[in-house]
Amino acid sequence: MTLLIDRFSTLAPRYDVVLSDVWGVIHNGVAAFPPACDALAQFRKAGGTVILITNAPRPHEAVIRQIDRLQVPRDAYDDIVSSGDVTRGVIAQRPGQSVFHLGPERDHAIFEGFDLRFADVETADYVVCSGLFNDDTETPDDYRQMLAVMRQRNLFMVCGNPDVVVERGDDLVYCAGAIADLYKSMGGEVLYAGKPYKPIYDLSLAKAEAVRKRPTEKSRVLAIGDSVRTDFTGALRQGLDCLFVTAGIHAAELGGRDVPDEEAVKTVFMETGAAPKALTHRLAW
Numbered sequence: 001m002t003l004l005i006d007r008f009s010t011l012a013p014r015y016d017v018v019l020s021d022v023w024g025v026i027h028n029g030v031a032a033f034p035p036a037c038d039a040l041a042q043f044r045k046a047g048g049t050v051i052l053i054t055n056a057p058r059p060h061e062a063v064i065r066q067i068d069r070l071q072v073p074r075d076a077y078d079d080i081v082s083s084g085d086v087t088r089g090v091i092a093q094r095p096g097q098s099v100f101h102l103g104p105e106r107d108h109a110i111f112e113g114f115d116l117r118f119a120d121v122e123t124a125d126y127v128v129c130s131g132l133f134n135d136d137t138e139t140p141d142d143y144r145q146m147l148a149v150m151r152q153r154n155l156f157m158v159c160g161n162p163d164v165v166v167e168r169g170d171d172l173v174y175c176a177g178a179i180a181d182l183y184k185s186m187g188g189e190v191l192y193a194g195k196p197y198k199p200i201y202d203l204s205l206a207k208a209e210a211v212r213k214r215p216t217e218k219s220r221v222l223a224i225g226d227s228v229r230t231d232f233t234g235a236l237r238q239g240l241d242c243l244f245v246t247a248g249i250h251a252a253e254l255g256g257r258d259v260p261d262e263e264a265v266k267t268v269f270m271e272t273g274a275a276p277k278a279l280t281h282r283l284a285w
Helices: 034-045 060-069 083-092 105-111 140-152 176-185 198-212 228-238 262-270
Strands: 003-005 017-020 049-054 079-082 098-102 126-129 156-159 165-168 171-174 189-192 221-225 241-245 278-280
Touching: 017 034, 017 198, 034 049, 049 198, 060 079, 060 083, 079 083, 079 198, 083 105, 083 156, 083 198, 098 105, 126 176, 140 176, 156 176, 176 189, 198 228, 221 228, 228 241, 228 262
Parallel strands: 003 278, 017 049, 017 221, 049 079, 098 126, 126 156, 156 189, 221 241, 241 278
Antiparallel strands: 165 171
């Protein structure tokens, strides 16, 4: 079985840089997790660098404002990279094209600063999907008819948040990744802007290098997260070690929010053909 640890401090000396997930690791969408924030702050005090890496479909400045409201302390991290940052890079490469925004109004910051024209799904040149219009009540199935129109028109979709679900308090809510996966299953063309894909890791490691003013060997970089699909798979693809938080979105599959079940852990990671460096119930120093 993968090493199960209670304290990040036992693993931390092996690493110079941490790429930490945000939602599910340091907050649950309602409030911060103080022990997790303290663990990252302690790692920084010991000389480490922390880059928060999130599939939030908003620019990193907007993410900072959000986690400030949730009382995530600034000393828990050095910088943030979001899938919204990557999405903005894609938008910048399509000047003059009209866009259909599939997602809630709160994500509109992703378009700030661009001179572009918004259009409906019947006339737009491409689609930026940042989520469901109402993730409190809707499911991906509610979008089948809209996606059929997009598929008929062969519209390209940028998925601004590859997460399928996230925790909001004690509930799981659908994210843009669920819509994008459905569209892709219908034959649509999708670019996933965040984890587990390479561009967001390249940007994160570049920011870590800027903070440290020197490059860091990948063997000294640790990814922390609670999603097999995004956090663990992304780390695996990039050749990074991963500390997996079991009390996140996979808690039910792993046997509950307390000590994970060994057989359940094997089952969850079986399809990846690999295992994380270590498991922890929740991040704590």
